[in-house]
Amino acid sequence: MTTALKVTPKETPRQELESVVVRFAGDSGDGMQLTGSQFTLATALAGNDLATFPDFPAEIRAPIGTTFGVSAFQINFGSRKIATSGDAPDVLVAMNPAALKVNLGDVKSGGHVILDVGTFNERNLKKAGYDADPRSDGSLDDYQVLEIDISKFTLEAVKGMGVTNKEALRSKNLWTLGLIYWMYDRDRSPTVKWLEGKFAKRPDIAQTNIAALNAGHAFGETAELPGFAGFSVAPATIAPGLYRTVTGAEAISWGLVAGTQLADVKLTFASYPITPASSILHVLAGMKQFGITTFQAEDEIAAACAAIGASYAGSLGVTSSSGPGVALKMEAIGLAISTELPLVVVNSQRAGPSTGLPTKTEQSDLYQAVFGRNADAPLVVLATRSPADCFDTAIEAVRLATKYMTPVMLLTDGYLANASEPWLIPDMDSYEPFPVKFHTETEGFHPFQRDETTLARVWAVPGTPGLEHRIGGIEKSYDSGHISYEPDNHQKMTDTRKGKIDGIANDIPEQTVEQGNDSGALAVVGWGSTYGPISRAVGNMQGRGLDVSHIHLRHIWPLPRNLGDLLRGYKQVLVPEMNTGQLVTVLRAEYLVDAQGLNKVSGKPFKITEIEDAIAARLEN
């Protein structure tokens, strides 16, 4: 079903803004993620560019009213290009004292704070760790505060609709959404339609929610709210076409399906649940009509092994996890390297080590991906930069895995997996297919026969008459594929495995410069989800007249063949990473360039200003 909608800005006396950052925060049970995603849709329909970031607790149902049970959703939208979910909120909606406590520090000075004062009682204040009511002790003096008893207004709005008080209070988030819709002049009808669909079996609940939404909107229209006059954000200039919002987890899943269609091979996806990677398993498990097999294995190791087994049997095996799970899979990945079978391993990175911060983001598994196996065990490493970019990167992972008979590690992270952005929906017919060829020729066959150019071995699958053969983790003879303990043969096979992966550098695009000159004073080199903040920071600093360029890597291993020369063209190289310095070490080791790190591991993405400051420190002295 397509909701095509023509975007026509409304003529209102509203205050014009170029961009706004809004954060919805409340208890885990307050429905903040739902509120955020509905506001995202309404904002996309209004023609703004946008980026979002959900931030939720690791606990499934933390005790109500506690700070560790606070769930938040941030959206940055504007009439200009939006690259990140925003540094600091202009508007904070806090549904309880704990939400205020956790989030207030991030809000811009002078920003708007909307409070549901119905929850500001002694008990909740104490649970949030407040000794005194922040409304009366001066701690909100720097902000424009709007105190509303949302709980009370919601109950009034749905009175007589035949739902219990408890059910009625669950509509508080819709009342709040209605108010925010009024503030930013958003169309309510898509949310109304969505509610009617979602609660098709409980029309009373749907109507309750719609009543709350409308009441919140009416409140904005009619109440005199000092400082809270409506705002308007003009549509952004966006490439024409059909759009949707997409999360990284969705885009990776669909990219894997697209890749296997282009490769003309079946997809077998084996995974073990782990935050924040599980959503890929959920998406693919719902796509059985595409002939996709999903397997929830007994553990991470079994998931990797089953995926490799599937590849051996002629499917493309894909497994997915987060860093701790990938660590468990590594011995099996070594076998896939040794037996030269295609495999895609998706790592949704999270903050570590060990369990770390399971719901917070980090990009600290680059070493693990590139180097983290016993012995000389090279494979391909790719990294995605944005939720939408996950689609094409997943297709590239499938292409390289099947063409080169190799495992490919696809790095994404918790931020990308959950964040969403508008996506110009691609047309599958515009992609060039790369069909695999299973080997069938019996004449002169052995399982480690190679393509002269790619060095990929043949893919000979069980069931093919006349090609019966045995493979395994013991070293194989280069000439026959049989077990071989010959010293010279091991040297040759090790060199060949390395040469095969190194040679992929000739089959991937040369590195380009995202923004700025291709030589000069400073290159900011990034990979993964730092794309948004780096791109905006570099743009801003170019606006201030600085000679700074942005280079962003998709291919982490092998690196693009021109990267060394490109980096040597800059006087300085700065590498922002959400780790203690992993890509920067690889670049220094590979190219002997004096690249410098900018590192952050707080579980939160870089702020644009942090990167701007680092650029300024290097160029403005």
Added chain:
Amino acid sequence: MNAPATVEKLQPKDYATDQEVRWCPGCGDYAILKGVQKAMADMQADPAKTVFVSGIGCAARFPYYMATYGFHTIHGRAPAFATGIKLANPELDVWVVGGDGDNLSIGGNHLMHILRRNVDVQMLLFNNEIYGLTKGQYSPTSRVGTRSPSTPAGSVDSPVSATQFALGVNARFVARAVDTQQKQMPGILARAKAHKGASFVEIFQNCIVYNDGVFDRFTDKSVVADAQIYVEHGKPLLFGKDNDKGLRLDPKTLTLAVVTLGQDGVSEDDILVHDETNKAMAQLLAAMEPPDFPVAIGVLYCNPAGTSYEAAVRGQIEAASANGKAPSLNDVLRRGSTWSVD
């Protein structure tokens, strides 16, 4: 196979590769290899559609000697690879081979799950109660007191019973064989293959170097008649060199007792008749140990489920594919809330 219709019957030797077998001379694995090749020929198994999967250990070298497809994987994980193979291509006939360390120690978890999921494979566990490839340490099936390089004063931990483990995790086919008892083995393997679902076969295998004679108390020719009982569905549970000993159930204690026909008024009517679909009976038989009881050999339990795991998975995929037109990814990407920008 793409062979002409006039092709001669495959012989056991046709299932052997040209690779030099590298087990120790006198190893029980030679006998098992022979038994498996004989079983393959008896069944006229198609080598192109047969896959042997193994983990790590002496037994795990097995695939290199079978002229079928073979995948020698990593320690303990062979069942997981086999599951992936069956999910990708349910038509393949998959045999998983491993030792007691591979299957019950490092791979115990995967053995549990492939059995309870009921993936249609044959799991052959070569039990020699010792680690061979790592040079003689005790294993999870070693009896208490086993002296080994890692337990010089004797092992102190209780062993696991492979067949009781298999029954405990809801395996639906559980059998036992002995490496040198070649008259029985091919038939047992044929039953395992015929069973739709996971088939588990424990094969007692003598390690001539590190644990020689560990099963002599029931496999030595001089005792075999009295120390083993070969169980067959529908037949009375009789054994002994004169076939006059039998198993009788004490209904008050739910235990078995060995009785002798003609003594204390025992007649054949008192002897239990083997019902391989009866799990309680299988559990009693699996638990029997010398010297008080004979060791049960043969098919202890066979109770097929309606469908195997990979068939059920495939069934869901086919049901989803059958609903409506051929799917288009373009359609999926355009489903839900979309908007166009002019």
